Amino acid sequence: MSASSTAPMQRGGTRARILGLLIVxxxxxxxxFWLLGGPGATGFSKGPRVALTQYSGKxxxxxxxxxxxxxxxxxxxxxxxxxxxxxxxxxHGGQPFAGGLAFPLLIGTIYSTNITPDSExxxxxxxxxxxxxxxxxxxxxxxxxxxxxxxxxxxxxxTDADVLAIKAYLFALNPVNAPNRxxxxxxxxxxxxxxxxxxxxxxxxxxxxxxxxxxxxxxxGAYLAEALEHCGECHTPRNLAYALDERRKFGGAIxxxxxxxxxxxxxxxxxxAWSDDELISxxxxxxxxxxxxxxxxxxEVVEASLSQLDPADIRALAAYVxxxxxxxxxxxxxxxxxxxxxxxxxxxxxANAVGKQVFEGACAGCHGWSGISPLSSVADLTGVRAxxxxxATNVVQIVLAGEEHSSGEVALxxxxxxxxxxxxxxxxxxxxxxxxxxxxxxxxxxxxxELLRAQSVR
Numbered sequence: 001m002s003a004s005s006t007a008p009m010q011r012g013g014t015r016a017r018i019l020g021l022l023i024v025x026x027x028x029x030x031x032x033f034w035l036l037g038g039p040g041a042t043g044f045s046k047g048p049r050v051a052l053t054q055y056s057g058k059x060x061x062x063x064x065x066x067x068x069x070x071x072x073x074x075x076x077x078x079x080x081x082x083x084x085x086x087x088x089x090x091x092h093g094g095q096p097f098a099g100g101l102a103f104p105l106l107i108g109t110i111y112s113t114n115i116t117p118d119s120e121x122x123x124x125x126x127x128x129x130x131x132x133x134x135x136x137x138x139x140x141x142x143x144x145x146x147x148x149x150x151x152x153x154x155x156x157x158x159t160d161a162d163v164l165a166i167k168a169y170l171f172a173l174n175p176v177n178a179p180n181r182x183x184x185x186x187x188x189x190x191x192x193x194x195x196x197x198x199x200x201x202x203x204x205x206x207x208x209x210x211x212x213x214x215x216x217x218x219x220x221g222a223y224l225a226e227a228l229e230h231c232g233e234c235h236t237p238r239n240l241a242y243a244l245d246e247r248r249k250f251g252g253a254i255x256x257x258x259x260x261x262x263x264x265x266x267x268x269x270x271x272x273a274w275s276d277d278e279l280i281s282x283x284x285x286x287x288x289x290x291x292x293x294x295x296x297x298x299x300e301v302v303e304a305s306l307s308q309l310d311p312a313d314i315r316a317l318a319a320y321v322x323x324x325x326x327x328x329x330x331x332x333x334x335x336x337x338x339x340x341x342x343x344x345x346x347x348x349x350x351a352n353a354v355g356k357q358v359f360e361g362a363c364a365g366c367h368g369w370s371g372i373s374p375l376s377s378v379a380d381l382t383g384v385r386a387x388x389x390x391x392a393t394n395v396v397q398i399v400l401a402g403e404e405h406s407s408g409e410v411a412l413x414x415x416x417x418x419x420x421x422x423x424x425x426x427x428x429x430x431x432x433x434x435x436x437x438x439x440x441x442x443x444x445x446x447x448x449x450e451l452l453r454a455q456s457v458r
Contacts, residue, residue, distance in 0.1 A: 039246045039247065040204060041154070041157065041204075041232065041244075041246065042211060042222050042226060043246060044246075044249060044324060045211050045213070045214060045323070046213075047211040047212055047213025047214055048211070048212050048213065049209035049210065049211055049212070050210060050212055051207075051209060052159070052207070052208070052209070052210065055210045055212070055219075056212075057210065057216040057219065058216040058220075060208070060216065060220040060222070060223045061158075061159045061161070061162055061208060061223055061227075062079075062159070062161065062162060062165075063075040063078045063079055063165070064310040064312065064313060066310065071168075072164070072165045072169075073165075073168045073169050073172045075165045075169075076164075076165035076166045076167065076168045076169030076170070076172075077169045079162050079165055079166050079169075080166045080169050080170065081304065081305050081308045081309070082224060082228040082229060082308075082309060082313075083155070083158075083166065083228045083229070083230075083305075084228075084229065084301055084304065084305040085097065085115065085166070085170075086304050087297075087300045087305070088101060088112050089112045089113065089114075089115050090112075091112075094178075095116070095176045096173075097114070097115050097116050097170065097173060097176070098114050098116055098122075098176040098178040099111065099112045099113040099114040099115065099178060099180055099181075100112065100114075100178065100181060103149050103256065104256075104257075104454060104455055105185075107185055107186065107189045108183060108185035108186055108189065108190075109183060109185075110147050110149050110183045110185070111181040111182075111183060112149075114176065114178045114179075114180055115170055116170070116173050116174065116175050116176040117172075117173060117175045118175035118176055118177050118178070119175070120177060121176075121177050121178055122175060122177075122178075123141075123167075123170065123171075124175060125141065126167070128167065131163065131164070131167045132160065132164070134146065134152075135152060135155050135163050135166075136152055136155050136156040136158065136163065136205065137152060137156070137199065137203065137205060138150060138152035138153075138195065138199055138203065144192050145193065145194075145195035145196060145199070146195070147183070147195065148202075148242065148243075151230040151233045152199075152203060153203045153204070153233075153243070153244070154226060154227060154230035154232065154233055155227065155230070156203055156204055156205050156206065156207075156227075157204075157206070157207060157208040157223070157226055157227035158208070158227045158228065159207055159208070162228075198241065198242075198243070201241070201243070202241065202243035202244075208222070208223050208226070208227050210222075214323075215319075217315070217316045218316070218319055218320055218323065220313065220316040220320075221316035221317045221319050221320025222320045224309075224313055224316060224317045224320070225317055225320050225321060229301075229305065229306075231250065231263070231321070232244050232246075232249065232250065233255075234253065234255040234260040234298075235252060235253060235260045235261070235262070235263050236248065236249050236250055236251065236253060237251055237252070237253045238253065248327050249264065249325070249327065250262065250263045250264040250270070250321070250324045250327065251264055251329060252270075252329045252332075254393065256296075256297055256455065257393075257397060257452050257456040258295075258296045258297055258298075258393065258394055258397055259386075259389060259391065259393040260297075260298070261329075261332075261385050261389075262327065262328075262329045262332070263321055263324070264324045264326050264327040265322065265323075265324060265325060265326040266327055266328050266329070267326070268328065268332075268333075268334030268335065269328055269329035269334060270327065270328075270329070271321070271322070272326055274288070274291060276318060276322070278290075278291055279318045279321070279322065280314055280315060280318050282294065283302070283306050283314050283317060283318060284302075284306060284307055284309070284311070284314045285302070285307065286299055286302035286303070286306075286307070286405060287377070287378050289377045289380075290377075290380075290382075290383045291383055291384070291385075292380075292383060292384035292385055292386065293378050293379075293384075293403075293405055295386065295394055295397070295403055296394065296397055296398070296401065299403065299404070299405070331390070331391065332385075332388070332389060332390075333388060333390070333438075333439045333440050336383055336385070336388050336439060337382070337387075337388060337437060337438050337439040338382065339370045339371055339382045340370050340371050340382070340436050341369070341370065342369055342370050347435065347436040348433075348435050348436035349431065349432060349435040349436075349441060352428055352431055352432045352435070354425060354428040355428035355429045355430075355432025355433075356432055358421060358425050358428060358429040358432070359429050359432050359433065359436075362417060362420075362421075362429075363429070363433070366379050366412075367379055367381050368381075370382070371387075371436075371437040375412070378405050378412050379412055379414075381433065381437040382437060384437075387434055387438045388434070388437075388438040388439050389434070389438070390434065390438075390441070390442050390443075391442060391444075392430040392431065392433075392434050393452065395430045395433055395442075396427070396444060396449055396452050397456065398414070399417050399418070399421070399426050399429060399430065400416060400417065400418035400426060400449070400452070400453060400456070401416050401418060401456065402414045402415050402416030402417070418453065422446070423446035423447075423449040423450050423453075424446040424449075426446075426449045427444040427445055427446050430442055430444045430449075431443065431444055
């Protein structure tokens with residue numbers, strides 16, 4: 001065969017290889033978008049969406065009807081509580097809304113910013129348009145991008161009126177001159193311009209659209225959960241790009257060194273077996289008898305936000321959360337252990353003498369040897385998800401940081417033992433508690449406790 005006759009075959013082979021390579025690249029790109037993307041926040045509900053101006057039902061946005069005639073400041077105060085602004089923008093022991101709360105990450109630490117109306121260090125110089133951009137697009141007044149620790153991916157669903165009502169409330173506060181602390185993220189994570197691409201992929205930058213196939217209560221609950229309370233920011237796992245994986249919506253995640261548990265409709269590892277009254281009690285008061293009490297960041301959310309909401313809003317929020325399809329959490333046992341034996345000689349792992357000693361000296365008086373507290377059901381260990389978690393993440397954190405429960409039937413204070421016990425002792429008592437009161441004991445080591453200490457928001 002001559003060289004002239006083989007040339008077309010070679011060119012054809014080259015074109016085929018190029019075409020094949022382009023197809024592979026296209027498949028990789030499409031596959032990456034599929035893996036990293038996903039449905040929208042309320043995409044699990046397949047009903048038609050309409051703009052608020054076209055919705056014939058009761059407006060699901062804004063403050064409750066009882067505040068409709070109040071000033072923007074009063075409405076903004078309610079909405080700021082619903083959006084949980086104070087918890088993240090107030091350092092422990094610091095001035096409210098003055099920022100400085102540390103969010104430790106594996107790549108460094110981010111600090112929340114001052115959102116008081118101080119014109120030098122706060123938001124006092126922000127125009128309405130600039131404030132809308134910061135809250136919903138993650139773009140500061142100077143054009144720099146905010147890290148998604150600020151949940152603008154959820155706040156993007158808020159209406160102009162609600163965002164500006166929050167601004168009116170914040171601008172009515174006393175200004176606090178508190179310079180913002182720089183993050184300690186290293187290269188390349190400290191290059192904020194890269195967040196523009198992240199936002200382009202994962203921030204919908206659109207307002208809430210009611211689902212006409214659902215009830216007005218459901219739509220109100222969806223607005224509260226997705227646009228304001230941003231429940232998914234803690235309870236939904238994240239993908240490789242640190243965006244919410246809505247395919248596993250509310251399936252649980254580790255956030256700030258705490259396990260935000262599954263709140264989907266899964267009956268074994270979620271809240272599918274909870275009654276409406278139990279869920280409403282937990283959301284409004286931080287405790288549901290036989291289910292446990294809110295701890296750590298969730299306890300703060302209940303105290304500063306959920307407990308301040310109108311009862312009708314709590315019911316709407318519960319109705320929406322209960323509609324989220326079941327997602328199982330394979331790392332959790334599907335059953336919760338019952339009460340333990342009353343005898344201190346049984347259970348808890350016979351070889352764990354250190355854990356038993358710590359529990360006997362610091363815990364048994366309030367929690368009881370059976371897990372049924374002699375003081376209050378708020379202190380019960382029986383039925384609690386945290387002690388049925390084989391990773392014992394929240395058990396460790398509660399031992400380290402202590403707990404306060406001021407709502408409900410009685411106020412209880414559990415002291416922080418992080419400064420009294422070594423990492424080895426904390427690990428030992430966590431293993432003892434999960435073995436005695438849970439369905440599967442943990443195997444926490446001192447190095448795990450050390451890591452959890454470092455990860456906690458502070």
